[in-house]
Amino acid sequence: MTRESAAEVVRVVSIGGIGEIGRNCTVIEYGDDAIVLDCGITFPDANMLGVDLVLPNFNYLREIRHKLRAFVITHGHEDHIGALPYALREFNLPIYGSKLTLGLVGVKLEEPGLRDQADLRVVKARETVTIGPFRCQFFDVCHSIPDAMGVAIHTPIGTIVHTGDFKIDHTPVDGVPLDIQTLGRLGDEGVLLLMSDSTYADQPGHTPSEAVIAETFDRVFNDAPGRIIVATFSSLISRVQQVVDAAYAYGRRVCFVGRSMERNVRVARDLGYLHVPDDAMEVDPRDLRDYAADDLAIICTGSQGEPRSALVRMANRDHRFIDLLPDDTVVVSASAIPGNEEAVNQTIDRLARQGASVLYERLLPVHVSGHAGQEDLKFMLTALRPKFFMPVHGEYRHLEEHRRIAERVGVDAEHVLVAESGSIVELSADDIRVVGETDVSNVYVDGLTVGEESDATLRDRRHLAEGGLVITVVNVDRHTGQCLTEPDIITRGFVYASDAEDELLARARDTVRSVVDTGDHADATPEQLQRKIRNALGRRLFRETRRRPVILPIVTEV
Ligand SMILES: [Zn+2]
Ligand SMILES: [Zn+2]
The missing domain is CATH 3.40.50.10710 (Metallo-hydrolase/oxidoreductase)
Structure with a gap:
């Protein structure tokens, strides 16, 4: 591939928000410039014990750090702005968004003390700002928060429209409806790629008005x-x-x-x-x-x-x-x-x-969604008539459903790409495809720490929560390799009945003792002995209780 043709692609990399609900964050990259569209968090699920927030993985942003020009934010929901306080510490870029969106961003930045250094640039709907090779044209959408916008990103190879989160509401509370005129004009001028909200792609009909x-x-x-x-x-x-x-x-x-x-x-x-x-x-x-x-x-x-x-x-x-x-x-x-x-x-x-x-909801209509139903999604696709289409903001089944909707209204099946968070997508004037993957493993915020290597920690917490903790303390004679004293076993949150526990623990002590006394581990290190004890004790306890506690053997050579 020659250098000229290599430049004629736009990379679209969502490091969150596709195939999952939450932590929306998409990089649009052309040549030596890139903008980051939204930067949100996900709230942890019930398996992520003790985790406060889940962030997108910023590895890709680090790789292309020299290209990053700005954050562009569609609206003020947590799944679109929540990670900015973390991102801004590493990438101090200007942030573009509507007045209310940036008002809410500003409040988020107050607590970590980032507000003063943040470069917040308010844009209005129907305004266009130029960021490097990108001309970003904002338009009003309806959503469950005022001042939400979609954005048309005019790039040297064509226009990418990202709807942000939207619904179609002809009687919105704030009186600002979807900007159908701008959408129509964009459709007439030609849209190369549409990225559209899939959250309610499995809901038939129109989403009711607020x-x-x-x-x-x-x-x-x-x-x-x-x-x-x-x-x-x-x-x-x-x-x-x-x-x-x-x-x-x-x-x-x-x-x-x-x-x-x-x-x-x-x-x-x-x-x-x-x-x-x-x-x-x-x-x-x-x-x-x-x-x-x-x-x-x-x-x-x-x-x-x-x-x-x-x-x-x-x-x-x-x-x-x-x-x-x-x-x-x-x-x-x-x-x-x-x-x-x-x-x-x-x-x-x-x-x-x-x-x-x-x-509540089952008794009375006390809530309506902020996301477009199937008929509304058809409207968006029909107004913009994109050449290529990527469903975003949804779990996999929503994306698949949105794909079918797009095909039904006439988008060429070959031109619909269902990507996933981490897919490196290359878009040219006549092609769209996935050319690679970037690491999007979860990054957890847990109290004051932020880290991505804590999957093992979460597994331990789950085991602790489900099976409790068993500690066994063993004193081993350095010369004979035999137990010097009866092994000690301490438990927390393991079994309920104390009578049963006494007998169970007596048998468990025997198991530990026989591992130490009968094994041939004259050359074994304490770590190897610990592993043997953990395995044998784990098997015994599982046989008797059907539970898998976390087992911590402590071996002291005397
Ligand atoms: Zn939203
Ligand atoms: Zn959202």
Whole structure:
């Protein structure tokens, strides 16, 4: 391949977000320049014990560090901005995004002390900024957060459109619909590659408008005898607006409760994305007791059953300012993210036990998705008529479904590429293909440490959680290789019944002793002996208990 033709490709490398929901981060690379589109996190699943966050693996960014020019951010959700505080420590690049998006980014950067050095560049929809060889043209999309944008990246070989997260809502809460005109124009000018949100590709039909929720709130506010407590995502500013509007209409005061809720509400209000019609209608959480119950609407965090959230604290009778009352109406205005269902159900049960009436998704339409359903995805594909198509932002089944949708509306089957996080995709004017892979193994944030080699640590934690811990201490005579004293065995979280445990441990001690006394390990190192003990003891304990505790032999030569 000659140098000229080698330059005529654009590399598209998603280091997260394809084949998984979360940690969206995509590199667009041409020649010696590259931009990074979104930089999000994933919340850990139930197997990742003790992990706070999962980051994209920045190895690829390190490899092309000299090419990196900017971060371009589509909207302010955690799966698009959450990793910026970590990325910025290594790659201090300008960050482009809408006003609200960068407002939320700024708040995230405050805590690690990165805000002052960050170069935040606000862009408006329909504005175009030039970053190296890329002309980035932003357009409005509807999503469950205001000020969300898609971006058309005009490159020397053609235009790449990334939708960001979107839905089609003709009556959005913030009054800003999908920019159909710009999409139509882009389609007319020609789109080389479309990368489109697949989250709801398996949902038939159109995703309902946010306006549906207003009708539900209307009923709830009309009927509720006491306080109304609405739990939702703190980033779902449009939902917060709907509660504020309903409260205003029904003459109730509002109170924002929960750290992230208070923070996001502050940013959104400062920047003009959340309107509280009358300042006097806001109540400080500390003053709640001064107001009559039917005068109040409380908006709080905890819709996912997060352990330290306001709603869960109320459910556990553990909230500083709010004790539930029998006349309270609680609305869980969100759907449980897969993996959170149990925590959500437990929270609802506990609230109901205290006499509150709890309304949630299965009972009333209290939540609609922020992602496009199948018919909406068809609209996007039809408006843009891309030559090549890559479904993004979804698990594998969503991507496959989106592929079928694209083919159904006429995209050439050969021109659809279902990639995965880590695929190095090369796009030219007449071809798209995967040319390699980059390492995208999980990077965990665990307390204050960030690291990628902790898969073994997580395995240990899982074993500890499931099987408990068994420590055996053995003193061995250096000369004879025999046990000097009876081996000692200490357990934590291993078996429940103490009678059974005594006998079991007596047999376990025999096992350890016979490994040491009968084995021929005159030349064995303590490490080799430890391994033998671990294996024999593990087999014995599994035979007797069907459990696999973590076994730690400690061998001392005397
Ligand atoms: Zn989103
Ligand atoms: Zn997203």
